[in-house]
Amino acid sequence: MDDPIKNKIQSTSKxxxxxxxxxxxxxxxxxxxxxxxxxxxVFVASKGIATFTVNKANFWEFLTGKxxxxxxxxxxxxxxLGALPMITGSFGVTILAVIFATPxxxxxxxxxxxxxxxxxxxxxxxxxxxxxGIPSVVYGFIxxxxxxxxxxxxxxxxxxxxxxGSIVLxxxxxxxxxxxxxxxxxxxxxxxKEASLALGATKWQTIxxxxxxxxxxxxxxxxxxxMARAFGEALAVQMVIGNAALMPKGLLSSASTLTSVLxxxxxxxxxxxxxxxxxxxxxxxxxxxxxxxxxxxxLIGRKGRLD
Amino acid sequence: MKNLTKIATVIIASTAxxxxxxxxxxNSSSSSSSxxxxxxxxxxxxxxxxxLQPLVEKAAENFQADNSKVNITVQGGGSGTGLSQxxxxxxxxxxxxxxxxxxxxxxxxxxxxxxxxxxxxxxVVNKDAGVKNVTMSQLRDIFTGKVxxxxxxxxxxxxxxxxxxxxxxxxxxxxxxxxxxxxxxxKSQEQDSNGTVQKMIAQTPGSISYLAFSxxxxxxxxxxxxxxxxxxxxxxxxxxxIWSYEHMYTKGKPDTAAKSFLDYMKSSKVQKGLVxxxxxxxxxxxxxxxxxxxxxxxx
Numbered sequence: 367m368d369d370p371i372k373n374k375i376q377s378t379s380k381x382x383x384x385x386x387x388x389x390x391x392x393x394x395x396x397x398x399x400x401x402x403x404x405x406x407x408v409f410v411a412s413k414g415i416a417t418f419t420v421n422k423a424n425f426w427e428f429l430t431g432k433x434x435x436x437x438x439x440x441x442x443x444x445x446x447l448g449a450l451p452m453i454t455g456s457f458g459v460t461i462l463a464v465i466f467a468t469p470x471x472x473x474x475x476x477x478x479x480x481x482x483x484x485x486x487x488x489x490x491x492x493x494x495x496x497x498x499g500i501p502s503v504v505y506g507f508i509x510x511x512x513x514x515x516x517x518x519x520x521x522x523x524x525x526x527x528x529x530x531g532s533i534v535l536x537x538x539x540x541x542x543x544x545x546x547x548x549x550x551x552x553x554x555x556x557x558x559k560e561a562s563l564a565l566g567a568t569k570w571q572t573i574x575x576x577x578x579x580x581x582x583x584x585x586x587x588x589x590x591x592x593m594a595r596a597f598g599e600a601l602a603v604q605m606v607i608g609n610a611a612l613m614p615k616g617l618l619s620s621a622s623t624l625t626s627v628l629x630x631x632x633x634x635x636x637x638x639x640x641x642x643x644x645x646x647x648x649x650x651x652x653x654x655x656x657x658x659x660x661x662x663x664x665l666i667g668r669k670g671r672l673d
Numbered sequence: 674m675k676n677l678t679k680i681a682t683v684i685i686a687s688t689a690x691x692x693x694x695x696x697x698x699x700n701s702s703s704s705s706s707s708x709x710x711x712x713x714x715x716x717x718x719x720x721x722x723x724x725l726q727p728l729v730e731k732a733a734e735n736f737q738a739d740n741s742k743v744n745i746t747v748q749g750g751g752s753g754t755g756l757s758q759x760x761x762x763x764x765x766x767x768x769x770x771x772x773x774x775x776x777x778x779x780x781x782x783x784x785x786x787x788x789x790x791x792x793x794x795x796x797v798v799n800k801d802a803g804v805k806n807v808t809m810s811q812l813r814d815i816f817t818g819k820v821x822x823x824x825x826x827x828x829x830x831x832x833x834x835x836x837x838x839x840x841x842x843x844x845x846x847x848x849x850x851x852x853x854x855x856x857x858x859x860k861s862q863e864q865d866s867n868g869t870v871q872k873m874i875a876q877t878p879g880s881i882s883y884l885a886f887s888x889x890x891x892x893x894x895x896x897x898x899x900x901x902x903x904x905x906x907x908x909x910x911x912x913x914x915i916w917s918y919e920h921m922y923t924k925g926k927p928d929t930a931a932k933s934f935l936d937y938m939k940s941s942k943v944q945k946g947l948v949x950x951x952x953x954x955x956x957x958x959x960x961x962x963x964x965x966x967x968x969x970x971x972x
Contacts, residue, residue, distance in 0.1 A: 435840060437777070437840050437841050438840070438857070510869070510872060510873070511872075511876075514876075514877075515876060518877070518878075524834045524862070524877055524880070525877065526862055526877075605869060608862040608863075609839075609862055609863040609864060610860055610861050610862045610863065611860060611863075612860050620861070620862045622863075629865075630839040630863060630864075630865040631839055631840075631841060632751070632754075633723075633749070633750050633751020633752070633753055633754045633865075634751050634752060634753040634839060634840075634841035634842045634843075635753045635778075635841055636753050636756060636757040636776060636777065636778035636779055637757050637761075637778070638757075638778055639777050639778035640777075641777070641841060642753075642778075
């Protein structure tokens with residue numbers, strides 16, 4: 367028993383204890399994050415579902431109804447809970463913004479990875495990073511002072527609407543999509559490009575036929591991330607979209623998004639009332655949408671690996 | 674309502690340990706300024722109305738300078754948040770632009786109302802519209818959507834762009850109870866902050882909205898209604914009908930720290946100084962009072 371070597375081997379060393387402690391710490395962090403995510407889900411879901419369980423709203427009517435005024439009741443005494451105008455508005459600005467942003471993002475990313483010198487690339491990199499860092503209230507303010515009058519003078523209407531919202535969002539999602547596209551272009555193996563050039567393809571042919579194609583899944587992921595960012599943006603959009611809970615008649619008429627209605631209404635309602643529960647239902651839709659965006663990213667990623 | 678509050682205030686004030694001298698019931702404010710010079714300690718959390726927030730923040734700053742043992746936190750969040758948080762006991766004081774009786778989901782009988790200021794609101798239009806005065810029924814027709822062009826009310830041939838406040842906000846509730854006469858406003862754009870609305874009206878041709886007096890700058894046109902100009906003096910006599918109290922609600926009677934802060938808010942130092950400087954109307958200048966149903970009586 368008193369063999370010192372045997373003792374040493376059999377007892378736990380300092381390094382092993384560190385190992386165990388380290389593993390314990392990481393598990394602890396993971397558990398904490400899991401608890402936070404889960405409790406957010408449970409909280410939002412329980413509040414959001416209350417509209418349908420406690421206030422007896424019809425889920426289908428909630429999704430397809432066009433009349434939103436949760437604090438008032440209609441002729442039959444039911445609160446008016448039609449979220450379609452906001453859902454349409456949210457999808458409208460998101461999709462338009464991404465359509466605007468994608469060509470610019472891909473162009474910028476190609477320039478940064480294929481064309482620019484090391485210096486030019488560094489400068490562009492910091493420009494893109496700067497765009498990420500600008501607070502959304504600043505974007506909103508610029509939108510209100512520049513984009514809204516511009517849209518009003520060139521396209522007509524009051525200037526507030528989906529078009530203005532998506533122009534502001536375009537600038538906001540541009541850095542996200544760009545930097546992720548850059549990453550996916552850099553991830554293309556070097557020998558793809560070398561082989562293509564060796565076969566006598568020009569730079570443009572290489573970019574178009576080889577680089578972009580093998581980076582497709584990465585670029586799609588970047589676009590979905592851009593969409594998720596646009597979908598969740600509240601403040602900047604709220605300042606330029608007009609916030610009218612009406613079905614948008616076009617790109618120039620005032621509309622509203624899920625987030626803009628949420629930020630405006632949540633302080634004016636009292637926990638547990640229909641008006642408040644209805645807002646939580648909107649929040650639940652937002653949460654589910656971001657979940658869906660995440661799942662889509664996963665699916666694209668898996669497909670990309672198979673290729 | 675107001676009398677009740679006052680009587681309650683006086684009773685609490687006279688029983689509170691920290692109040693040195695007795696109150697004459699007509700003027701609780703003069704004694705309260707002496708209360709704030711004694712040592713009080715405690716923690717006060719105030720949440721709610723963003724319209725009242727700047728005043729309370731400033732007052733809290735000054736109050737804490739005199740009473741270093743009191744710790745006051747002031748947050749926005751909106752009137753609904755203020756009322757529900759104070760009702761649940763999460764905060765000491767809930768600020769609200771509207772009477773607790775008017776907020777759904779709030780048991781007003783549990784809360785004690787402390788009215789600390791009055792805010793006047795006025796319809797504002799873009800300068801382009803060419804209108805300076807409307808009748809009350811014209812204003813109502815504009816907001817219900819019956820009138821859609823400024824030339825129908827004597828202005829330029831220009832489309833009216835309605836910018837409303839979100840339903841449930843205190844400003845909108847005040848405006849609607851004074852103007853809309855029970856009719857529903859047309860669905861339109863909504864914006865929730867005075868500052869943004871002011872900017873939007875200034876730059877959107879044909880737009881109309883309403884703002885608290887303190888946000889009316891020279892780049893927007895305030896409207897007179899039936900020839901009555903939106904001035905503080907007209908509010909105090911109720912000639913100008915669109916105004917509301919700023920309430921600070923406590924759940925039951927306030928504790929000593931909250932009590933001395935509320936007294937400080939109502940003291941002549943704040944009422945004649947900060948309240949005026951920040952564009953509110955002092956509660957002591959009011960010649961009339963309004964109850965929670967909007968009924969106005971002489972004081």
